[in-house]
Amino acid sequence: MGKPMSNGLPLAGVVAGKELVDSHRKQTGYFNTCVSSPLQAEFGMAVLEVIESEGLRENAADVGGYMRRELKQLQAECGPMGDVRGYGLFIGLEWVNDRETRTSDREGAVRIANQLKDRASSAAMPVSWEMC
Secondary structure (H helix, E strand, O other), rough: OHHHHHOOOOOOOOOOOHHHHHHHHHHHHHOOOOOOOOOHHHHHHHEEEEHOOOOOHHHHHHHHHHHHHHHHHHOOOOEEEEEEEEEOOOOEEEEEEOOOOOEEEEEHHHHHHHHHHHHOOOOOOOOOOOOO
């Protein structure tokens, strides 16, 4: 993990199971991905405090659940949308040529992804769902 952990100030972190970390430490005697200063640690702690105090995890779960429910409703009318899955705001759509065989439609997925990206940068540009 990197910079977003401290709102842009360089700070890195590693998430791993205790068994893996202990094994690595035993083999190398050292475990560190980035040398951080107290300033970086303070920024990281401030980010964690905002996440906690503003209920951002709960909000991501609520908004993500809403998005998945709405996308699943749209899926019923949209043949190329093979599956909707995710957790929180990490949401994935499986884009297919045929829902029965689940044959991937890479070109269609790229088109939809680009339409969504363009829409994000221009609120006036509607997403075209004519592929559905």
